[in-house]
Amino acid sequence: MKPNIMKFFKKVEQLNSIAKNQGLKGAIQVLSRRIASKDKTLRRDISSRYLAGEGIEIGALHSPLEVPANAKVRYVDRMSVAELRKQYPELADSQLVEVDIIDDGETLFSIADCSLDFVIANHMIEHCQNPIGTIKQHLRVLKSGGILYMAVPDKRYTFDVSRPVTSLEHLIRDYTEGPQWSKLSHFEEWSRLVEKVSEEDLSASVQHLISIDYSIHFHVWTKVEFLEMLLYCQRTLLLPFKIEFSQENGTEFIIIIKKL
Numbered sequence: 001m002k003p004n005i006m007k008f009f010k011k012v013e014q015l016n017s018i019a020k021n022q023g024l025k026g027a028i029q030v031l032s033r034r035i036a037s038k039d040k041t042l043r044r045d046i047s048s049r050y051l052a053g054e055g056i057e058i059g060a061l062h063s064p065l066e067v068p069a070n071a072k073v074r075y076v077d078r079m080s081v082a083e084l085r086k087q088y089p090e091l092a093d094s095q096l097v098e099v100d101i102i103d104d105g106e107t108l109f110s111i112a113d114c115s116l117d118f119v120i121a122n123h124m125i126e127h128c129q130n131p132i133g134t135i136k137q138h139l140r141v142l143k144s145g146g147i148l149y150m151a152v153p154d155k156r157y158t159f160d161v162s163r164p165v166t167s168l169e170h171l172i173r174d175y176t177e178g179p180q181w182s183k184l185s186h187f188e189e190w191s192r193l194v195e196k197v198s199e200e201d202l203s204a205s206v207q208h209l210i211s212i213d214y215s216i217h218f219h220v221w222t223k224v225e226f227l228e229m230l231l232y233c234q235r236t237l238l239l240p241f242k243i244e245f246s247q248e249n250g251t252e253f254i255i256i257i258k259k260l
Helices: 003-022 024-036 041-050 081-087 131-141 168-177 180-193 199-211 223-235
Strands: 053-058 071-077 116-122 142-153 241-249 252-259
Touching: 041 142, 041 241, 041 252, 071 116, 116 131, 131 142, 131 168, 131 223, 131 252, 142 241, 168 180, 168 223, 180 199, 223 241, 223 252
Parallel strands: 053 071, 053 116, 116 142
Antiparallel strands: 142 252, 241 252
């Protein structure tokens, strides 16, 4: 058997083992992390062009962005490393970055206004219940000229492939009314279309995920719809930024936003 084929079947066996021991959710998370970290070269090159000074990375886990020598990063997450290991047992063999700041990455309440040169949020915005509000808060903590660096999964190339793209109208309502109105439907959609839970087991699955505060992908996009949301933030909400750069990168797209 050819080496590449052997390697492929070995990876399949590993995912099957995880699914057997930890359930489909564990296998999905491992696959997600592998996809997210598959091609770091472009991420690193863009980082070297745009990042400098002092900033934060939110939710880096075991895959922090490689930054240039003149960029100093502190790591933000919603839990300590010990708690994150309980939440993500599939990362038991991975080295997680030390969490410097425990905070809600959507609000960054502990971070002062206009205090950072950059914010890194790779594969983070899809986990946010209020993406527009999150972008607003990330801009709040940036200095004028500061950079928001985002890598966002393209739902067409991930386990979200069967899910409908989140509409702009939905995102606006999450922002204006708060995300509680849609929270349950997101967990139901995730359970049905990602974890493939039967209707019989749906309610129990949803309640379990909510009870452990599991961080699902609440919203999904392709690059076109994500840019549509950013244009709404610019033109309607008048948030002070410009889109400095955008680039597809395999299963994701990278967006660089500069605060005005």
